[in-house]
Amino acid sequence: MFDVSNSAIERIKQISKKENQKYFRISVDGGGCQGFSYKFDFDKKINKEDKIFKFNEVQILIVPTSLGFQKGTQLDFVNVLIGSY
Numbered sequence: 001m002f003d004v005s006n007s008a009i010e011r012i013k014q015i016s017k018k019e020n021q022k023y024f025r026i027s028v029d030g031g032g033c034q035g036f037s038y039k040f041d042f043d044k045k046i047n048k049e050d051k052i053f054k055f056n057e058v059q060i061l062i063v064p065t066s067l068g069f070q071k072g073t074q075l076d077f078v079n080v081l082i083g084s085y
Contacts, residue, residue, distance in 0.1 A: 003074040
């Protein structure tokens with residue numbers, strides 16, 4: 001379905017410990033002039049419609065309506081001189 005790089009997994013683990021959050025949530029917001037955009041949040045609870053994906057110690061939540069936009073993608077974290085993203 002989709003993949004998460006090792007650097008993204010490590011960054012998610014760091015932030016979730018710091019923020020005391022258990023789950024990483026990915027969603028897709030649609031509409032407007034710019035089309036679709038990805039949204040990343042941390043959450044303490046699972047909603048009943050969430051699909052759960054596990055990557056090592058990281059649990060990622062995605063609602064079914066956003067799943068189609070994740071197909072074939074990879075979540076990555078990069079830290080370079082101009083910033084991290």
